[in-house]
Amino acid sequence: MGVILMVMTIGGLIVAAVLLIISRVTKKVWLKHFVFGGLTTWFAAYIFLLFCGSFFSVERTLDLNEPKEFCGFYFDCHMHTAVADVRKTKTLGDETANGEFYVVNVKVSSDARRAELGLTAPKFQVIDDAGRRYERVEDLTASGNPFEQKVPAGGAFEGEIVFDLPIDVKNPRLDIREGYGIDHIIEAVLIGDEDSIGHKRNYFKLDASNQVVQK
Numbered sequence: 001m002g003v004i005l006m007v008m009t010i011g012g013l014i015v016a017a018v019l020l021i022i023s024r025v026t027k028k029v030w031l032k033h034f035v036f037g038g039l040t041t042w043f044a045a046y047i048f049l050l051f052c053g054s055f056f057s058v059e060r061t062l063d064l065n066e067p068k069e070f071c072g073f074y075f076d077c078h079m080h081t082a083v084a085d086v087r088k089t090k091t092l093g094d095e096t097a098n099g100e101f102y103v104v105n106v107k108v109s110s111d112a113r114r115a116e117l118g119l120t121a122p123k124f125q126v127i128d129d130a131g132r133r134y135e136r137v138e139d140l141t142a143s144g145n146p147f148e149q150k151v152p153a154g155g156a157f158e159g160e161i162v163f164d165l166p167i168d169v170k171n172p173r174l175d176i177r178e179g180y181g182i183d184h185i186i187e188a189v190l191i192g193d194e195d196s197i198g199h200k201r202n203y204f205k206l207d208a209s210n211q212v213v214q215k
Contacts, residue, residue, distance in 0.1 A: 002053070002190045002191035002192040002193055002196075003071065003077070003190070005046065005049070005191055006186075006189075006190055006191070009042070009046060012038075012039075012042060013039075016035050016038070016039055019031060019034075019035045020032060020035055023035065046191070049191050050189060050191050050196060050197065051197070051198065053191045053192045053196065053199065054196055054197055054198035054199040054200075055198065057192075057198075057199045057200040058200055059200040059201060059202075059203070060200075060202045060203070061173055061202075061203050061204070061205050062082070062083070062202055062203065062204050062205060063205055064082075064083055064084065064085070064086075064205070065082050065083070065084060065107070066082060066204075067080040067081065067082045067109070068080060068081050068082065068176065068202050068204070070119065070178055071187070071190075071193065078110050078111050078112040078115075078117055079108070079109075079110055079117055079118070079119055079151070080108070080109045080110070080111065081106055081107065081108050081109075081119070081122075081176050082106070082107045082109070082204075083104060083105070083106060083107075083174060083204040083205070083206070084105045084106065084107045084158055085104075085105040086102060086103070086104050086105070086206050087102075087103050088100050088101065088102055088103075089101050089103065092140055092162065093140075095139070095140060097164045098164055098166075099164055099165050099166040099167045099169070100164070100165055100166075100167055101137070101140070101162055101163070101164055102126070102162070102163045102164075102165050102172065102206060103160055103161075103162050104124075104160065104161050104162070104163065104174060104204075104206065105158055105159075105160050106124075106147065106158065106159055106160070106161060106174075106176075107156055107157075107158045108147055108151060108156060108157055108158070108159070109151065109155070109156035110151040110152070110153060110154065110155060110156070111154065112153045112154070113153055113154070114153050115153060116150045116151065116152055116153060117150065117151055117153075118148055118149060118150040118151055119147055119148060119178045120148070120178050120179050120180060120183065121148065121178060121179060121180055122147045122148065122176060122177070122178040123176070123177045123178065124136050124161050124174065124175070124176055125174075125175045126163050126165060126172050126173065126174055126175070126206065127172070127173055127175055127203065128165075128169050128170055128171060128172050128173075129170040129171040130170065133175075134163050134164070134165055134172075135163075136161045136162060136163055137162045137163060137164050140162040146159050147159055171207060172206045172207065173203035173204060173205060173206060174203060174204035174206055175201060175203055175204075176204070177195070179195075
């Protein structure tokens with residue numbers, strides 16, 4: 001719904017620009033007033049729906065293997081991520097955690113029929129009940145950003161990310177975002193999108209019920 005309304009808005013702006021040029025050339029004042037009146041009405045309705053969608057949105061915590069959808073710059077909502085597995089350990093190789101390492105196995109999949117797609121600059125953070133955010137441990141993750149690799153149509157791959165979380169952390173949840181600045185600007189005004197203004201987010205569950213503890 002949000003994508004359709006955004007496309008209609010862009011199309012309407014193009015038509016409005018053409019009509020304004022015609023009104024200027026033909027000196028038809030009524031046409032100019034008609035265009036501005038229509039734009040004002042449309043944008044007022046769009047903003048109303050945008051804030052209603054965000055106001056009535058509900059924060060969700062997704063379980064293991066429950067996918068989260070990403071639409072991206074071109075509104076092609078074919079990419080998905082899910083947490084396939086979570087395990088805790090005090091040590092990884094020669095590294096010892098300040099608290100505990102959470103090793104999160106993330107699955108990236110595509111339901112596209114033909115195109116090879118991928119996530120754009122994905123970012124991973126853990127948030128707890130107190131609102132504190134934790135970055136992944138870069139030294140224990142593959143170099144670069146392996147989650148940016150392209151996924152064949154209908155394909156999937158998995159990769160691990162590591163977080164060093166306090167022993168007493170409450171309700172840790174994984175937050176995954178993607179996109180550059182222009183993506184975030186567009187999604188901020190996309191009705192119903194998770195990244196739209198004031199919209200509640202979808203997180204991935206990382207609590208004890210999902211974990212396999214390793215010594």
